[in-house]
Amino acid sequence: MAKERQIVLSVNGRSRSGSFPSHRTLLEALRELGHTEVKSGCEKGDCGACAVLVDGMAVDSCLTLVWTVEGREITTVVGLGNAEAPHPLQKAFADCGAAQCGYCIPGMIIAAKSMLDRNPQPSDDDIRVGLSGNLCRCTGYTKIFEAVDAAAATLRAEGERR
Ligand code: FES
Ligand code: FES
Numbered sequence: 001m002a003k004e005r006q007i008v009l010s011v012n013g014r015s016r017s018g019s020f021p022s023h024r025t026l027l028e029a030l031r032e033l034g035h036t037e038v039k040s041g042c043e044k045g046d047c048g049a050c051a052v053l054v055d056g057m058a059v060d061s062c063l064t065l066v067w068t069v070e071g072r073e074i075t076t077v078v079g080l081g082n083a084e085a086p087h088p089l090q091k092a093f094a095d096c097g098a099a100q101c102g103y104c105i106p107g108m109i110i111a112a113k114s115m116l117d118r119n120p121q122p123s124d125d126d127i128r129v130g131l132s133g134n135l136c137r138c139t140g141y142t143k144i145f146e147a148v149d150a151a152a153a154t155l156r157a158e159g160e161r162r
Helices: 026-032 088-095 105-118 124-130 142-161
Strands: 004-011 014-021 051-054 057-060 073-075
Touching (some): 004 026, 014 026, 051 105, 088 105, 105 142
Parallel strands (some): 004 073
Antiparallel strands (some): 004 014, 051 057, 051 073
């Protein structure tokens, strides 16, 4: 059996620890810790369903070994907001009807958050490129792109009010 070691992660502002072998991926570790909002799809970097933010940058957690992110801030879609206080991206996805089965949506929202943090005024092409690492088998993408555009407008308006 592979040797395990205790690893402490910071997930959505909370300290979480577990005993993991060196080959354990961040995706596997997060799901073992109960973060089932992080979805397992292809497990080889093709679909983006497993995306999380690591220090604000979207990464595919299936391609990330858990020990490499010890001490860094990990954010899942649950860390962005909740039903009572949704993040503008979460609200826009709901308002635009951008989800069907919903499996890809946590990764889509994480990828969109990472993009909008760097480019608050994305063009349609910017949105397409920003989400190009995330696959959806249901929606045809149009409503997803509309949701990201709507969330970007909301975030800009909120920024202007501050
Ligand atoms: S499960 Fe990680 S990219 Fe598909
Ligand atoms: S909503 Fe089903 S995979 Fe995207």
